[in-house]
Amino acid sequence: MHHFEHRNGRLYAEDVDVAALAGEIGTPFYVYSEATLRRHVRVFATAFAGADPLVAFSVKANSNLAVLKILASEGAGADVVSAGELMRALKAGIAPENIVFSGVGKTGEEMKAALDAGIYQFNVESAPELEALNDVALALGKRAPMAMRVNPDVAAGGHDKISTGRKEDKFGVAWDDARALYAHARGLDGIEVVGVDFHIGSQISDLAPFEAAFTKAAGLIADLRADGCTIDRLDVGGGLGIPYGDKTPPPHPDDYAGLIKKLTAPLDVRLIFEPGRMIAGNAGILVTQAIYVKEGEARTFLIVDAAMNDLIRPALYDAHHEIQPVLLKENAPEKLYDVVGPVCESSDFFAKQRALPEFRAGDYAAIMSAGAYGAVQASQYNTRPLVPEVMVNGDKHAVIRRRPTFEEMLALETTPDWLS
Numbered sequence: 424m425h426h427f428e429h430r431n432g433r434l435y436a437e438d439v440d441v442a443a444l445a446g447e448i449g450t451p452f453y454v455y456s457e458a459t460l461r462r463h464v465r466v467f468a469t470a471f472a473g474a475d476p477l478v479a480f481s482v483k484a485n486s487n488l489a490v491l492k493i494l495a496s497e498g499a500g501a502d503v504v505s506a507g508e509l510m511r512a513l514k515a516g517i518a519p520e521n522i523v524f525s526g527v528g529k530t531g532e533e534m535k536a537a538l539d540a541g542i543y544q545f546n547v548e549s550a551p552e553l554e555a556l557n558d559v560a561l562a563l564g565k566r567a568p569m570a571m572r573v574n575p576d577v578a579a580g581g582h583d584k585i586s587t588g589r590k591e592d593k594f595g596v597a598w599d600d601a602r603a604l605y606a607h608a609r610g611l612d613g614i615e616v617v618g619v620d621f622h623i624g625s626q627i628s629d630l631a632p633f634e635a636a637f638t639k640a641a642g643l644i645a646d647l648r649a650d651g652c653t654i655d656r657l658d659v660g661g662g663l664g665i666p667y668g669d670k671t672p673p674p675h676p677d678d679y680a681g682l683i684k685k686l687t688a689p690l691d692v693r694l695i696f697e698p699g700r701m702i703a704g705n706a707g708i709l710v711t712q713a714i715y716v717k718e719g720e721a722r723t724f725l726i727v728d729a730a731m732n733d734l735i736r737p738a739l740y741d742a743h744h745e746i747q748p749v750l751l752k753e754n755a756p757e758k759l760y761d762v763v764g765p766v767c768e769s770s771d772f773f774a775k776q777r778a779l780p781e782f783r784a785g786d787y788a789a790i791m792s793a794g795a796y797g798a799v800q801a802s803q804y805n806t807r808p809l810v811p812e813v814m815v816n817g818d819k820h821a822v823i824r825r826r827p828t829f830e831e832m833l834a835l836e837t838t839p840d841w842l843s
């Protein structure tokens with residue numbers, strides 16, 4: 424069941440008419456479906472009923488407090504990568520014992536905040552980070568629960584810029600160093616070794632890399648246990664791809680969960696998942712309005728009011744997003760468009776040479792699958808206000824982040840006194 428679909432030629436977000444919403448909110452804006460978020464996070468609860476995995480939503484994918492609150496109400500935890508994300512997760516009501524902290528550059532201050540909060544686990548990514556965590560924990564008179572993020576050196580991920588599990592990527596501890604580093608960690612009084620962690624990339628389109636990484640991790644767990652480490656947890660990261668409408672769809676989340684379940688059954692570990700895109704990606708769309716249709720010499724440009732600063736995925740990763748008219752017109756001819764924004768960059772595009780039903784200035788368009796890595800990666804480039812985010816639930820809707828005023832956008836800036 425899809426929560427963004429046309430009924431009688433009009434796009435609905437659940438039971439909310441998107442064109443009416445656009446009239447009320449003003450374009451561009453993001454819309455999220457609460458029902459979709461809930462359905463996606465329940466995949467794990469269903470697949471692992473009775474096994475009590477921790478589903479730590481990767482907050483970087485969509486960090487809006489309302490989104491986090493919805494996921495928290497489903498029992499989800501959070502995977503955070505900064506003090507800011509930690510603060511959001513706690514504020515949304517996610518219990519500290521359901522929070523894991525990832526990232527290659529955690530600062531001492533961030534470690535302290537997380538230790539004070541009493542989070543579940545630090546995923547440590549290097550030898551110097553391990554020392555720093557030990558020092559911070561000792562200074563607080565605490566022991567930091569620690570899993571090492573190991574780099575299994577498997578290639579996975581939809582795009583070079585989002586691959587993370589290869590030797591040349593900055594993430595994780597080199598496979599060959601892991602065992603020695605764990606042995607060292609065991610001797611540190613500020614560290615409590617609890618598990619093993621990997622995360623191999625994002626928008627992964629088949630299950631083979633997960634199986635490869637998992638098989639290596641299982642071997643490591645056996646070695647570490649033989650060395651005398653207590654390994655009770657395995658964090659398998661995130662990374663499962665979602666259908667964006669261009670390529671063969673990635674495996675269904677049920678199949679992914681099934682594979683992990685089968686592989687981990689003999690291991691006797693508590694599983695931690697860090698899904699981001701899988702939960703939020705297809706729970707959101709970006710609604711925009713055509714400003715002009717420009718007939719160029721070689722192309723027809725559909726110039727819309729959303730831009731790369733609102734959704735940077737096409738510019739950054741050549742990502743494909745489906746584009747749909749919000750209101751379908753009967754017998755509209757198809758035309759080839761470059762769909763672009765108003766920002767002064769050639770990389771400001773949403774689609775190139777895309778066949779779409781004919782658009783006119785003023786028509787609304789929906790950029791699909793924009794719920795993950797959309798609003799969170801937005802900027803105010805060209806002094807464009809961050810666009811509002813709206814949550815729908817059945818026929819209800821609420822603005823969950825409003826558009827800032829220009830005064831608010833400038834409020835942090837001051838002119839040096841020698842200029843006044």
Ligand SMILES: Cc1ncc(COP(=O)(O)O)c(C=O)c1O
Nearest residue numbers: 481525625661662697698699700
């Ligand atoms: C450590 C970690 N966990 C989880 C995720 C979430 O990934 P995804 O949105 O692909 O599920 C990421 C981002 O790739 C990450 O870096």
Ligand SMILES: N[C@@H](CCCC[NH3+])C(=O)O
Nearest residue numbers: 585625626736740795796
């Ligand atoms: N931001 C990327 C995914 C990166 C995942 C971060 N760990 C995307 O939009 O596809």
